[in-house]
Amino acid sequence: MGFKYCIEGHLMDPSWRRCPVCLAPLSGWLVLLNEDKAKKVYTIHEGKSFIGSGADCEIRILNANLSRQQAYLVIADGMCSIVDMGNSGTPLRVNNVDSVKAALIDGDIIQLGDSTFKIKLL
Numbered sequence: 001m002g003f004k005y006c007i008e009g010h011l012m013d014p015s016w017r018r019c020p021v022c023l024a025p026l027s028g029w030l031v032l033l034n035e036d037k038a039k040k041v042y043t044i045h046e047g048k049s050f051i052g053s054g055a056d057c058e059i060r061i062l063n064a065n066l067s068r069q070q071a072y073l074v075i076a077d078g079m080c081s082i083v084d085m086g087n088s089g090t091p092l093r094v095n096n097v098d099s100v101k102a103a104l105i106d107g108d109i110i111q112l113g114d115s116t117f118k119i120k121l122l
Helices: none
Strands: 026-034 037-045 047-052 071-076 079-084 092-094 097-099 101-104 109-112 115-121
Touching (some): 026 071, 037 071, 079 092, 092 101, 097 101
Antiparallel strands (some): 026 037, 026 115, 047 071, 071 079, 079 101, 092 097, 092 109, 109 115
16 A cells, blocks of 8 residues: 655655645745746645655655755744754755754745755745
């Protein structure tokens, strides 16, 4: 028996009727930029969201020199932070500063591997 994906692309057990990630309150968006123009938008929900190339990541990005689990976002109590998991040779950069962990606010620019994102928080 294989896994299935929800409408947002989150990996789900086939017995689940609804995606538990999508049921969490919406907290904002992670906008993949291409030369300062939006290329793709990922929804961010309250709680912990893994970012990487793995199928188990809530924010799955392929072909960007990312490890299976590159970093994770945590949104709780109105605060947002990102943590680099140190799984690759490319550092996490927030607003052009190398970071291992950083607090985020609306409009911050995040660089992971070859990808640049802008975070939009509610």
